[in-house]
Amino acid sequence: xxxxxxxxxxxxxxxxxxxxxxxxxxxxxxxxxxxxxxxxxxxxxxxxxxxxxxxxxxxxxxxxxxxxxxxxxxxxxxxxxxxxxxxxxxxxxxxxxxxxxxxxxxxxxxxxxxxxxxxxxxxxxxxxxxxxxxxxxxxxxxxxxxxxxxxxxxxxxxxxxxxxxxxxxxxxxxxxxxxxxxxxxxxxxxxxxxxxxxxxxxxxxxxxxxxxxxxxxxxxxxxxxxxxxxxxxxxxxxxxxxxxxxxxxxxxxxxxxxxxxxxxxxxxxxxxxxxxxxxxxxxxxxxxxxxxxxxxxxxxxxxxxxxxxxxxxxxxxxxxxxxxxxxxxxxxxxxxxxxxx
Amino acid sequence: xxxxxxxxxxxxxxxxxxxxxxxxxxxxxxxxxxxxxxxxxxxxxxxxxxxxxxxxxxxxxxxxxxxxxxxxxxxxxxxxxxxxxxxxxxxxxxxxxxxxxxxxxxxxxxxxxxxxxxxxxxxxxxxxxxxxxxxxxxxxxxxxxxxxxxxxxxxxxxxxxxxxxxxxxxxxxxxxxxxxxxxxxxxxxxxxxxxxxxxxxxxxxxxxxxxxxxxxxxxxxxxxxxxxxxxxxxxxxxxxxxxxxxxxxxxxxxxxxxxxxxxxxxxxxxxxxxxxxxxxxxxxxxxxxxxxxxxxxxxxxxxxxxxxxxxxxxxxxxxxxxxxxxxx
Numbered sequence: 001x002x003x004x005x006x007x008x009x010x011x012x013x014x015x016x017x018x019x020x021x022x023x024x025x026x027x028x029x030x031x032x033x034x035x036x037x038x039x040x041x042x043x044x045x046x047x048x049x050x051x052x053x054x055x056x057x058x059x060x061x062x063x064x065x066x067x068x069x070x071x072x073x074x075x076x077x078x079x080x081x082x083x084x085x086x087x088x089x090x091x092x093x094x095x096x097x098x099x100x101x102x103x104x105x106x107x108x109x110x111x112x113x114x115x116x117x118x119x120x121x122x123x124x125x126x127x128x129x130x131x132x133x134x135x136x137x138x139x140x141x142x143x144x145x146x147x148x149x150x151x152x153x154x155x156x157x158x159x160x161x162x163x164x165x166x167x168x169x170x171x172x173x174x175x176x177x178x179x180x181x182x183x184x185x186x187x188x189x190x191x192x193x194x195x196x197x198x199x200x201x202x203x204x205x206x207x208x209x210x211x212x213x214x215x216x217x218x219x220x221x222x223x224x225x226x227x228x229x230x231x232x233x234x235x236x237x238x239x240x241x242x243x244x245x246x247x248x249x250x251x252x253x254x255x256x257x258x259x260x261x262x263x264x265x266x267x268x269x270x271x272x273x274x275x276x277x278x279x280x281x282x283x284x285x286x287x288x289x290x291x292x293x294x295x296x297x298x299x300x301x302x303x304x305x306x307x308x309x310x311x312x313x314x315x316x317x318x319x320x321x322x323x324x325x326x327x328x329x330x331x332x333x334x335x336x337x338x339x340x341x
Numbered sequence: 342x343x344x345x346x347x348x349x350x351x352x353x354x355x356x357x358x359x360x361x362x363x364x365x366x367x368x369x370x371x372x373x374x375x376x377x378x379x380x381x382x383x384x385x386x387x388x389x390x391x392x393x394x395x396x397x398x399x400x401x402x403x404x405x406x407x408x409x410x411x412x413x414x415x416x417x418x419x420x421x422x423x424x425x426x427x428x429x430x431x432x433x434x435x436x437x438x439x440x441x442x443x444x445x446x447x448x449x450x451x452x453x454x455x456x457x458x459x460x461x462x463x464x465x466x467x468x469x470x471x472x473x474x475x476x477x478x479x480x481x482x483x484x485x486x487x488x489x490x491x492x493x494x495x496x497x498x499x500x501x502x503x504x505x506x507x508x509x510x511x512x513x514x515x516x517x518x519x520x521x522x523x524x525x526x527x528x529x530x531x532x533x534x535x536x537x538x539x540x541x542x543x544x545x546x547x548x549x550x551x552x553x554x555x556x557x558x559x560x561x562x563x564x565x566x567x568x569x570x571x572x573x574x575x576x577x578x579x580x581x582x583x584x585x586x587x588x589x590x591x592x593x594x595x596x597x598x599x600x601x602x603x604x605x606x607x608x609x610x611x612x613x614x615x616x617x618x619x620x621x622x623x624x625x626x627x628x629x630x631x632x633x634x635x636x637x638x639x640x641x642x643x644x645x646x647x648x649x650x651x652x653x654x655x656x657x658x659x660x661x662x663x664x665x666x667x668x669x
Contacts, residue, residue, distance in 0.1 A: 051532040188387040188559065190618035193603035200612045215532060222605035223612060245607055259537040261562030263604060265586050273541055274534045 004078065005039035006176055006209050007063065007096075012036045012072035012082075014055075014062050018282055030282045032058040034233035035072075035308065042176065045203065045210040047224030047241065049217055049256065055233045055281065056213045060179040063211060064096045065089055076177070094124055094173035101182035103162035107154035113140075113165055114150035120172040139168040143198060160191035167198065171206075179211045184219060196223060217260050221245055226315070229253045232289040233281055235309055236324065239316040249312060251324040252290045291323025298322045311336060349553045350376040350399070350521055355413035357391075357398045360406070366625040368394040370577040371413070373651070376521065381547065381554040383568035383585070385561060385600075389625075391577040392557045396523045399555075400434050418520065436466045439514030439552075443526035445506035448513075449498040455482075455509055456494030462516040481512040486542060504535035511542065518550055525557045540567055561604060565589055573597050576633040577625060579651055580666070583658040593654065595666040596634045632663035640665055 014033040032055040040046045048056050061067045063074055065081055074082040081092060100106040107116055117136045121127055127135065137147050143164040154162055163183060170178050180199070184192040200223060202208060214220050220227060221241050228238040229252065237250040248254045255272040274293070279285065285292035287302035301322045309317040310333045318325055320333040357369035369391045376382045384392045397403050399415050399422065415422040418437070422430065434440070442448040450458060459478035463469045469477060475494070482490035485508040498506055507527065514522055524543070528536035544567065547554060556568060564571055564585065571588045573581040573596065581594040592598045602616035609615070620637045629636050631646045649663035660667055 051534060189561070189600060190387060190603050193605070193615035194617045196605070197614055197617065200614070203612075217533070218605050218607055218609075221607055221611070222609055222615070225611075241611060255534060259533040260607070261533075261536070261540075261560065261566045263561040263565045263589065263601065263606060265565040265589050271537055271541065273538055 006042045006044075006077065007040040007211075008073075008075040009039065009063065010037045010073045010075075012059070012062060012074065013070040014058050014067055015070045028282050031233050031284060032281055033062060033069075034281075034284070036230075036233075036235055037309065038228055038235065038238065040177065040209050040211060042209055043203065043207045044226070045212050045224045047220035047227040048211060048213045048230060049215065049220050049227060050230035051256075052215065053281070054230045056230050057181050059230070060098065060181050060211055060213050064098045064179050065093075066098070091124075094120070095175050096177045096179070097170035097173070097175040098179045098181065099163075099166050099170050099183045102186055103159065103166040104154070107162060107165060107169075109153060109155050112151060112153055113145075113157075116154065116165065117150070117168055117172060120169065124173060126173075135172070139172060142171065142202070143168045144194075158191075159187050160194060163187065163195050164198070167195075167202070171202065174206065175208070177209045177211070179213070181213045182215070183212075185214065185216065192219070199223060217245075217257060229256065232279060232284055234289070234307065234319070236290065236319045236321070237317065238309055239313075239318075243313075243316055247316075249316070249318045249325050249329055250290075250321070251294070288319075288321045288323045291321065294323065296323035347377050348375045349378045349418065350555075351414070351416040352376075352395070352399065353414040353416070355395065355398055355415060356411040357394050357403065357408065358411050359404075359408050363626050367628060368577055368625060369398060372574070372577075372579050373413075374572045374579060374582055376553050376555060377570075378520075378553055379547070379551050380569040381556055381567055383556045383558065383564040383571045384574060385558060385564050385571060386574035387559060387600075390574045392559075392574055393525055395574070396525055396555060396557055400438055400440060400523065401430055402434070402440075432466070435462055435513075435519075436517045437520050439517070439519040439522045441507075441510050441514045441522060441524040441527045443529055445503065445510045445530075446498065448510050449506060451498055453497075454494065455496050455498065455501070459494075459509065459512055459516065462513055466517045477516075478512075481516055482509070484515070484546070485509075485512045487512075503531055504538060507531060507535075507539055508542070511539070511546075515546060515550065515552075519552055521553045521555065523555045523557075526559070527556070528563065529558070529560070536563070543567070561600060573600070576637075578633060578661065579659070580634065580661045581659065582651070583660075587655075587658055591658075593658065593660040593667060593669060594634075595638075595668060598668070632661070632666055634666050635663060638665075 012033055013035055015029040015031050018028045018030050036059060050056050062069050069082050072082060073080050114136055117139055118132050121132045121135060136150055140147055140149055145164055154165060184195050187195060212220060212223050224241045227241050227244045228235050231252050237253045248257055255274050258272045279289060279293060287299055288307060291299045291302050307319045307321050310320050312318050312329055312332060322330055353373050354371045355369055356371055358365045358367050372395055386392050398410050410423055456475060456478055459481055460474040463474035463477045479490050479494055482493055487493050487508055528539050558564060568585045571583060571585050572579055575596045581597045592601055599618040603618060605615060630648055632649050649661045651659050652662045653659050
């Protein structure tokens with residue numbers, strides 16, 4: 001890797017204590033994110049896909065430090081933010097922002113849109129009243145809302161317009177990275193395309209980097225330069241967007257891709273139907289989680305093996321999992337040795 | 342006019358309104374379509390276009406007292422359901438017509454065991470004894486491929502995953518071997534992998550039991566994969582209706598085209614500008630008599646104020662023939 005990445009995440013773990021029994025004692029850990037490594041270049045979109053409960057939202061929240069990681073490092077512009085205190089984080093926060101799935105829940109209904117958009121400037125002590133006013137007007141215009149929208153309240157807007165407000169708020173302090181957590185899943189298709197166009201346009205104009213979390217794989221492919229696939233707290237495959245859709249190597253990626261319904265009745269693809277559901281991240285199987293779900297005959301081999309991502313081809317990483325990739329790929333990975341991404 | 346023998350359900354000029362603070366809102370405005378026997382008909386459209394209200398009008402499960410059916414006919418097996426007695430309707434719902442709701446957690450009672458809820462359908466509709474109903478319910482769970490059904494019968498809904506709960510709701514809907522199943526966004530709350538399982542299950546059960554399905558969804562991908570015929574709704578009206586292959590290949594209405602073009606597919610070039618439909622679904626409150634999609638596109642002034650007719654332009658392909666929106 002030549003350029004210094006904007007964001008470099010390494011060995012990241014986020015575990016939640018699970019309390020059980022009559023006495024509230026710590027009995028187990030829910031391993032929401034369990035050893036994730038990834039990096040994002042300036043101006044790049046990394047898509048993150050996986051089923052619900054796989055830990056993708058937790059990973060996104062940990063990266064912008066809305067959650068405290070259990071271990072591992074998050075280097076943003078070469079500063080490790082994973083252990084910084086809230087106070088030390090504050091001046092850095094303007095560089096990384098987040099857009100949430102449900103704009104209705106992430107906007108305060110008692111604040112006018114102007115107050116919502118002004119708040120970041122006030123918190124960071126930027127500008128005076130009149131300059132803030134101009135900034136907010138500029139933001140509203142940038143996301144395609146009329147200046148009069150500032151005097152209204154978020155609940156007066158439709159879902160798509162609310163998401164525009166959420167985007168404007170994230171954009172306010174000119175961040176370098178925005179974590180978008182399912183930004184269009186709650187929207188109708190015609191509005192979804194408006195928001196996707198806006199996100200792509202803003203990226204081009206401001207050189208933003210996105211971590212784009214979604215479960216709709218067609219949407220993710222549309223906006224992403226590279227795509228990471230997550231399963232039960234771990235990444236199982238990461239590659240350029242085109243590559244991962246054209247040439248998936250991991251069995252889980254293949255199953256996920258085959259499950260997307262295509263809006264073309266002539267295209268009858270062979271579906272890989274998965275049995276059962278994502279296993280619980282409390283007490284996950286010791287070896288390959290996906291191999292375990294499939295009842296794979298070589299599951300025993302995966303216990304104790306290193307299942308982290310390794311490079312299989314230029315710009316293509318896959319977990320060296322004997323249950324989930326071909327023997328040929330496995331041999332290549334073993335020959336190449338460790339080459340973390 | 343009598344229904345052709347291969348038509349199970351005929352919805353004819355159905356009108357449903359809701360009483361609100363702002364007066365009567367017409368949520369379903371003269372909707373007509375047929376459901377052939379053993380086939381799947383999809384109803385697609387954006388939120389608020391009247392898909393669910395149409396379905397709930399068919400089985401007369403509208404929110405009361407606000408929802409009212411003001412006109413039209415719904416002929417099911419030759420009976421007009423809109424004029425059937427309440428007792429007749431109760432026997433039909435869950436009997437000849439099964440319903441699958443979107444959110445399985447709200448469709449199931451959280452304080453009763455799965456077994457009791459599935460068995461209840463047999464107790465009510467087929468007057469089975471407790472023991473027979475329990476056995477029949479276990480069999481249903483087997484049919485919807487729930488592993489270890491005898492044990493699952495003793496579980497409460499919260500003990501099951503979303504996909505398993507949706508299978509239970511399907512078991513409830515299919516319990517009495519209905520001739521028609523109405524599935525309202527059955528997979529919207531589920532992951533794609535689980536969605537694929539559920540759609541595959543519904544398809545296989547349809548082959549085994551020969552029922553017709555009305556599938557309501559906003560996902561055109563789901564429509565393309567499962568439906569024989571498609572009804573496209575916009576602002577309470579049917580704007581286009583055709584066989585699925587014809588609709589996807591030659592959409593004739595501007596709204597259908599807009600919907601199809603606005604979704605990114607795996608073949609869309611990365612980060613290209615997606616086509617959009619300006620504005621949002623028309624509010625039912627400012628009702629116009631003329632073409633409602635022209636209203637959204639801001640063309641109201643330039644089009645005649647007459648409601649465009651839904652016409653059959655090629656065999657089996659119906660479209661609202663607004664001079665602006667109908668593009669042959």
